[in-house]
Amino acid sequence: MTAPTPVGQRRVAIAVNPTAGKGRARALGVRTGELLLAAGIEVLDVTSESAAEAADRAASAVASGIDALVVVGGDGMVNLGVNACAGTDTPLGIVAAGTGNDIAGSLGLPVHDIPAAVQTITGAHVRRIDAARRVDAAGQLGPGDGPQWFAGVLCGGFDAVVNERANGWAWPRGKMRYNLAIARELPLFKPLKYEIELDGELWNTEAMLVALGNGPSYGGGMHITPDADYDDGLLDVLVVGPISVLELLKVFPKVFKGTHTSHPAVTIKRARRVRLNTDGIVAYADGERFGPLPMELEVVPRSLGVLVPSVVA
Structure with a gap:
């Protein structure tokens, strides 16, 4: 495995699945945003009740040149982030807060631990991994x-x-x-x-x-x-x-x-x-x-x- 590389961050977009964790992810998304702001990072909220609209907003934010896209939820929300970030230089930050968090867990990321997940995001170390596409x-x-x-x-x-x-x-x-x-x-x-x-x-x-x-x-x-x-x-x-x-x-x-x-x-x-x-x-x-x-x-x-x-x- 290639060692993670530190990168600078000033501005991130955040997308939350409001139904993940039986609705708890919405509040966790707010908490994530607060902790990022406290760390001096500007936060752009691209959340939507519609998955298709959230995907469009996330992709637009990546295209605009944000420093990272942060998703809050389970593997489905990670997939939204993967589709926005794969093939680009924009890294994906994962706040694992869903029922299933297989991708986060298998990558050694914090699961159901918002402060630790935010600390990982603000640490800004990027690991480049493979992704598969149709x-x-x-x-x-x-x-x-x-x-x-x-x-x-x-x-x-x-x-x-x-x-x-x-x-x-x-x-x-x-x-x-x-x-x-x-x-x-x-x-x-x-x-x-x-x-x-x-x-x-x-x-x-x-x-x-x-x-x-x-x-x-x-x-x-x-x-x-x-x-x-x-x-x-x-x-x-x-x-x-x-x-x-x-x-x-x-x-x-x-x-x-x-x-x-x-x-x-x-x-x-x-x-x-x-x-x-x-x-x-x-x-x-x-x-x-x-x-x-x-x-x-x-x-x-x-x-x-x-x-x-x-x-x-």
């Missing part, structure tokens, strides 16, 4: 609305189906909604036929679950691609082959410790560029709806700056 056949940013970049994990199998089902329900909120979506989808889900291209090499397979990891974890501590490295210029492509529902129930809990990778149905390959194709799946990345398959993705090494402590384990 591309077209010519290698340009891919078509479509919504996110184009992700920093953590993209899911394109059973877990994506669960996300799509849960996001269609207004009630219940939080993890219970996802538990119910799992209960709804699990008895119905069958292995899908996938066409996966890894750096030009075609792999036709059947799978229950497919995940592309730039980072190691998602879903609030599930180490789905436990050996994924933010600095290696590669995606870890995990495939769980055809297994019974009962066997999937046995394997899935092991993702919290990352021990599922030893199961004979699990295969992990690595590639810089991946094309993923199957029928009827909408991919999710960093917990956010990313778009329907087919999709082509590539890692861009050191394309994202993240504000980190001066010493990272």
Whole structure:
């Protein structure tokens, strides 16, 4: 890992997910702003009740030349920041205040600790990490609305189906909604036929679950691609082959410790560029709806700056 580099800061933009942490993030965003102002940093608030408007405001602030973009919330809010900052010189500051904070946690950042997070931001040490982006056949940013970049994990199998089902329900909120979506989808889900291209090499397979990891974890501590490295210029492509529902129930809990990778149905390959194709799946990345398959993705090494402590384990 490359040592973080200190940079100067005078003016930052801050974006808050007002619903993260069951609404607590709004107050935490205010507290973050107060601490930044007390540190002598000018703060521009780009928060919005609309995710699309917040994304536009964040991107505009980065384009205007702010010294950093600070996001307050969970992985979804981090994804908004990644899409504003990736491919630019503007670093991303993360105040991890959501239900799932996988990206912050795996980068060694403070979680649910506002003063420590602000201290990290004001310390202004930047670590350049890889980020992955959607591309077209010519290698340009891919078509479509919504996110184009992700920093953590993209899911394109059973877990994506669960996300799509849960996001269609207004009630219940939080993890219970996802538990119910799992209960709804699990008895119905069958292995899908996938066409996966890894750096030009075609792999036709059947799978229950497919995940592309730039980072190691998602879903609030599930180490789905436990050996994924933010600095290696590669995606870890995990495939769980055809297994019974009962066997999937046995394997899935092991993702919290990352021990599922030893199961004979699990295969992990690595590639810089991946094309993923199957029928009827909408991919999710960093917990956010990313778009329907087919999709082509590539890692861009050191394309994202993240504000980190001066010493990272």
